[in-house]
Amino acid sequence: MIRLDNISKQNGHQLLFIEASMGVQKGEKVGLVGPNGAGKTTLFRMITGQEPPDDGIVAIDPGMRIGYFSQDVGEMSGQSAVAAVMDGVGPVSALAAEMATLEAAMVDPDQADQLDAIMERYGEVLERFQELDGYALEARAREVLAGLSFSQERMDGDVGLLSGGWKMRVALARILLMRPDAMLLDEPSNHLDLESLIWLEAFLKNYDGALLMTSHDRAFMNRIIGKVIEIDAGQLITYSGDLDFYDQQRALSEAQRQAQYERQQAMLAKEIKFIEKFKARASHAAQVQSRVKKLDKIERVEPPRRRQSVQFEFQSPPRSGEDVISLRGVHKGYGERPIYADLDFLVRRKERWAVLGANGAGKSTLLKLVAGDIKPDQGAVNIGASVKMGYFAQHSMDLLDGEETIFESLERSFPQAGQGALRTLAGCFGFSGDDVEKPCRVLSGGEKARLVMAKMLFDPPNLLVLDEPTNHLDMATKEMLVASLADFEGTMLFVSHDRHFLAALSNRVLELTPEGVHQYGGGYTEYVARTGQEAPGLHPGG
Known part of the structure; x- marks a missing residue:
């Protein structure tokens, strides 16, 4: 169906692929993995024909329709979200727009004298619209957008007024509505809330075409794929099974290569020792010469490349008082829309609250109230004694000075810290060597998030308020963050759509629903077991 044979590809000075091969068959669901910059997006672009390989063959079955979702959504404006989604399927949305104008x-x-001509044209357009099953297509487009958490108002509003994250959802919905023979999805889980993520997971499980996808959300990918293709040092290595099986097989393969390498090193050392000992003795000249020739012919076993695993250890934060956050009788709304009415909420020391709720339920609003970014309309928000807060939100990344380098940014935040300590900190968050000299303006979303996180955690607060901290983070950094926060001795209040993050770190759940606020004493895993749902508002089983 999709086949890459012995492809090679160079990007500037970087060799991305060296005589690499892979295949995706009809109906297969495949996860594409590899470190940042390994060439995942380039691979997608070669499959879609946007970039040719330098060498080798990309073979696609004749007539196969491929839908490609990338992080570059392009310009969108001048039509509704529904129309933009239907545009991906063909002329139906143009016909729908013309019908609306004619109606x-x-x-x-003022146009009464042209009514006959208008009616005649309307009949023609309507007939073509019905031939293309336009009404059913619009219903399906609305169903897909609703799955991705669009309200009716947002569906019918101007797509140009949407934020970048919502435009991403429109672009994704366009591919899903196409139902192509194969889908290439580059980070489809970015910018999705938990409810949308769970809906997309179910959609992709039921999709009967071929799927090749990347995602930094391990739980999401694991539930969908049955095969992994890894980009590793220019090669494409295929593993049957999900990410857990891939991890096991990769570890086993590395252990075998390490053992093979060590055996060969021991043998080489023994031979070299013999040669060094007897090379000056004429009586052993023939043996020495024979062994030198033997060594020259041996193909050296390379040691397995060690994946850089970043570790960050918190310093112990100062102890806070027992009552860390207290909300009493809090009312908050936007315009005519109330978010909270008479909310009471208490967070005590060492509690780790995950805040769950559908879009618009007030998750980020709660965190902004606690952080002091906004004020309640009524009631009181109090932060306890000796509380030192660290607040991470998506807008935190906009506050970086674009002209500063990563190192200068850290240095300005911590002028008393030594260069060695700051370089170690940068390394923990994935900035090694010359990376620290990059100016902030050229950093990707993930790099900015890592820098902000590093600055927040170096001089540790005893209260962490985190709004989607794993957005933009790759799997390795996310694992490091989870491991680090698991050892954090302070208090946490956080919003996340990452189920691994939720399950690993929460010991309390605050659920925001239209019916009111519910508090659960256990963590996210216990919440799922008690409610039978992975997110508020979902039916049992998702």
Whole structure:
């Protein structure tokens, strides 16, 4: 169906692929993995024909329709979200737009003298719209957008007024509505809330075409894929099974290569020792010469490349008082829409609260109230004695000075820290060597998030307020963050759509629903067991 044979590809000075091969068959669901910059997006672009390989063959079955979702969504404006989604399927949305214009013209007194012509044209457009099953397509487009958490108002509003994250959802919905023979999805889980993520997971499980996808969300990918293709030092290595099986097989393969390498090193050392000992003795000249030739012919076993695993250890934060956050009788709304009415909420020392709720339920609003970014309309928000807060939100990344380098940014935040300590900190968050000299303006979203996180955690607060801290983070950094926060001795209040993060770190759940606020004494895993759902508002089983 999709086949890459002995492809090679160079990007500037970087060799991305060296005589690499892979295949995706009909109906297979495949996860594409590899470190940042390994060439995942380039691989997608070669499959879609946007970039040719330098050498080798990319073979696609004749007539196969491929839908490609990338992080570059392009310009969108001048039509509704529904129309933009239907545009991906063909001329249906243009016909729907013309029908709407003609319907308005029919009741316009200024155009009464043209009514016959308008009616005739309307009949033609309607007939073509029905031939293309337009009404059913619009219903399906609305169903997909609803799955991705669009309200009716947002579906029918101007797509140009949407934020970048919502435009991403429109671009994704367009591919899903196409139902192509194969889907290439580059980070589809970015910018999705938990409810949308769970809906997309179910959609992709039921999709009967071929799927090749990348995602930094391990739980999401693990539930969908049955095969892994890894980009490793220019090669494409295929593993059957999910990410857990891939991890096991990769570890086993590395252990075998390490053992093979060590055996060969021991043998080489023994031979070299013999040669060094007897090379000056004429009586052993033939043996020495024979062994030198033997060594020259041996193909050296390379040691397995060690994946850089970043570790960050918290310093112990200062102890806070027992009552860390207290909300009493809090009312908050935007315009006519109330978010909270008479909310009471108490967070005590060492509690780790995960805040769950559908879009618009007020998750980020709660964190902003606690951080002091916004004020309640009524009631009181109090932060306890000796509390030192660290607040991470998506806008935190916009506060970086674009002209400063990573190192200068850290140095300005911690002028008393030594260069060695700051370089170690940068390394823990994935900035090694010359990376620290990059100016902040050229950093990706993930790099900015890592820098902000590093600055927040170096001089540790005893209260962490985190709004989607894993957005933009790759799997390795996410694992490091989870491991580090598991040892954090302070208090946490956080919002996340990452189920691994939720399950690993929460010991309390605050659920925000239209019916009111519910508090659960156990963590996210216990919440799922008690409610039978992975997110508020979902039916049992998702």
